[in-house]
Amino acid sequence: MRWDQDLFKRALDFAARAHGTQAVPGSGFPYVVHVTKVATEVVLACQDGGLEPNLALACALLHDTLEDAETTDAALEREFGASVALGVRALTKDPALPKAERMADCLKRIRHQPREVWAVKLADRITNLEPPPPAWSLDRRRAYLAEAGVILEALRGASPALEARLLTKAALYERHCQ
Ligand code: NI
Numbered sequence: 001m002r003w004d005q006d007l008f009k010r011a012l013d014f015a016a017r018a019h020g021t022q023a024v025p026g027s028g029f030p031y032v033v034h035v036t037k038v039a040t041e042v043v044l045a046c047q048d049g050g051l052e053p054n055l056a057l058a059c060a061l062l063h064d065t066l067e068d069a070e071t072t073d074a075a076l077e078r079e080f081g082a083s084v085a086l087g088v089r090a091l092t093k094d095p096a097l098p099k100a101e102r103m104a105d106c107l108k109r110i111r112h113q114p115r116e117v118w119a120v121k122l123a124d125r126i127t128n129l130e131p132p133p134p135a136w137s138l139d140r141r142r143a144y145l146a147e148a149g150v151i152l153e154a155l156r157g158a159s160p161a162l163e164a165r166l167l168t169k170a171a172l173y174e175r176h177c178q
Contacts, residue, residue, distance in 0.1 A: 003046070003053035007080075011061040012036065014079060018062075018069040026133040031068070034127065035061050041123035042116075045159035049119075056116035059087040063120050066092040087117040091124075103147060107154040118158030122166055125151050129169035132176050142177045145170060 012032065019031035027033070039060040046053040058080050065071040066088055077085035090109040093102040110121050125148050132141050148170045152163060 003057060007054055008039075008057050008061070011058045011080065014071075015061045015065055018065040018071045020069070022068060026130065031064070035064060037127045038063060038120065038123045041126050041162060041165065042119055044165070045119040045123070045162045048161035049115075049159045051116045051119055051159065052114075055083055055087065055114065056119055058084045059091065059117055059120045060123060062088050063091045063124060083114070087113055087120070090117055091120060103150065107151065111154065115158040118155040119162055121151060122155055122159060122162040126162065126165050126169050129166075129173045132173075138177065141173075145173050145177055148173075 012035075015035050016030075016032045019035075022031040023029065024031055024034045039057050042051075042056045042060040043053075045051050046056055062071075062076060062080065062084065065076070066073070073085050073089055076088055090113045091106070093106050095102075097105055107121070110117055129145075129148060132144065136144075148166060152166050152170075156163065
C-alpha cells in the first residue's frame with residue numbers, strides 16, 4: 001500500500017501544534033524531533049514487514065499527544081479516524097495507575113491493537129535509547145534498559161527489523177549503565 005504523504009504532514013502538523021514548546025528531555029530539541037525519529041524507525045518496519053504505513057506513521061507521529069499534551073481522543077478520531085485514535089490511546093500510559101504498573105498495562109493494551117501499533121512502541125524505545133540525561137542515576141538507567149527488554153519480549157512478532165534495531169540500541173546503551 002502506498003503511503004499518504006498528506007496524511008503524514010497533517011499528523012506532523014497536529015503533533016507540532018499539540019506539543020507546542022515542549023522539548024525533548026536531554027537534547028532540548030523541539031518535541032516533534034522525537035516523534036519524527038519514531039516515524040523514521042516505523043518506515044523500516046513498513047518496508048520490511050508489510051505493515052500498513054498510514055496507520056503506523058500516523059500513530060508514530062501522534063503517539064505522545066494524549067500522554068504529554070492536551071489532545072483528546074475525540075480530536076484524534078475526528079482528524080485521523082478511529083483506528084489511529086485507538087492506537088494512540090493504547091500507546092498512552094494510564095496516570096490513574098501506580099507508576100510501577102503503567103508499562104505492563106500499556107503493553108497489554110498495545111497487544112490488543114494491530115501490529116502497526118506494536119511497531120510504534122518498539123520504535124519509541126529504539127529512539128529513546130540515546131545517551132540518557134546526565135542527571136539520571138545509574139539505577140534509573142539500568143531500569144530503563146531492563147524495561148527495553150520487557151517491551152521487546154511483550155511485542156515480539158510485530159517487526160523483526162525493529163526487534164533487531166532495539167537489540168542493537170540496547171547493547172549500545174549498556175555503556176551508560178556501568
Ligand atoms: Ni515517545
